[in-house]
């Protein structure tokens with residue numbers, strides 16, 4: 134056994150299973166300390182995720198406690214300052230798992246170099262992906278820009294890979310504290326009581342994630358291809374925040390799906406969605422400019438409009454288009470929104486209101502519990518038409534038809550927009566055509582802030598400019 138303390142740098146890895154860095158630390162050391170570096174500046178734009186992080190830290194701390202491992206929380210605005218100080222010591226070995234974002238990987242290089250120079254024992258491990266980013270490339274060595282060939286290659290590569298020998302976590306001999314000036318998770322919470330509702334819906338811990346996965350495989354995966362389109366039913370897994378924070382490793386998802394012999398079209402479709410996540414990570418690392426700008430440069434000249442009245446109506450779920458408003462209210466209330474509705478509200482913002490996708494991306498970042506830089510920017514750029522393998526800009530979702538197709542009975546709308554609960558199926562997606570003594574458009578629910586046909590023509594004209 135190594136006499137040094139084993140330090141594990143915890144990031145989005147709130148799990149014991151397939152947490153290679155943590156497992157290795159417990160295999161090599163009698164004393165292990167897990168530390169989380171909280172960057173306040175980063176989280177100031179991720180309000181909802183403060184709640185998930187807070188609960189993850191509290192729950193994981195309890196789990197680790199039983200293994201005689203301390204979880205210490207440190208606030209810092211700079212990884213460099215923190216590690217430069219830490220590296221002055223010699224009594225530890227460092228372990229961590231990769232995060233597949235350009236800033237993290239760049240910092241890894243700095244850290245690896247300095248650890249080596251100072252002769253400090255360390256090891257970095259694969260993070261929460263099926264394949265490493267550089268493993269999946271086209272025959273000519275360049276990165277894929279289209280999803281289907283990417284996933285065909287990535288899936289085959291993963292299936293043929295020889296799995297590494299699985300190790301398990303070990304209980305440590307003695308619990309110790311290592312860092313000074315630690316903070317408590319209570320310091321990390323959203324500003325207002327917004328999050329009270331989240332506690333009724335989500336349980337941010339590994340066991341709960343595994344249970345949700347099992348339920349999904351048992352009850353819903355067979356019908357996933359069809360069920361995933363309808364926001365009024367629970368047809369998807371709702372695992373996204375667990376995956377984002379690493380309560381669940383995607384290899385575990387893969388193994389459980391295959392193990393349960395649910396090899397059918399639903400399983401393949403579901404695993405392909407995990408594939409989209411891999412694809413997005415590959416994109417942001419090979420084309421990092423897309424994290425802040427348009428992937429497709431021709432969109433740099435797009436004539437976006439600034440309209441705070443429209444933007445606020447969209448955020449509040451008061452656009453007058455029921456399916457859009459339902460989605461925005463679901464997001465604010467639960468920290469999650471159905472994928473179909475994410476596409477509808479996104480399309481409405483960038484095409485009907487001509488508001489820059491970056492504004493929508495920022496608002497999602499604030500409200501989503503599953504916010505991930507890769508999937509959020511890629512999702513928004515897919516919707517806006519400026520991403521890799523994106524929906525063409527001229528394909529403009531009609532929010533009335535989308536509602537009538539995917540929320541036929543209006544159940545989803547009625548759940549989130551209760552002002553419309555007495556409207557019949559005929560009017561639920563076009564309430565402006567309905568009027569009676571109890572319901573008056575303009576009084577009980579807003580008129581549409583833009584007319585669909587006019588907005589569509591305007592958007593197509595704007596598109597012609599680029």
Ligand SMILES: Cc1cc2nc3c(=O)[nH]c(=O)nc-3n(C[C@H](O)[C@H](O)[C@H](O)COP(=O)(O)OP(=O)(O)OC[C@H]3O[C@@H](n4cnc5c(N)ncnc54)[C@H](O)[C@@H]3O)c2cc1C
Pocket residue numbers: 361369370371372373374376377403406407409410413470471472473475476479497501503504505506508509510512513516
């Ligand atoms: C505008 C926009 C923004 C988005 N922002 C995010 C985001 O910040 N974080 C995020 O995880 N997803 C994002 N998505 C993708 C998708 O909407 C969510 O992953 C999905 O709705 C999560 O619900 P689920 O877990 O029930 O998904 P399921 O349908 O059960 O899928 C299983 C898992 O596959 C992954 N996945 C599914 N669909 C996609 C997709 N289209 N792209 C990438 N990964 C996918 C997720 O990890 C998901 O948990 C965005 C999509 C759009 C259109």
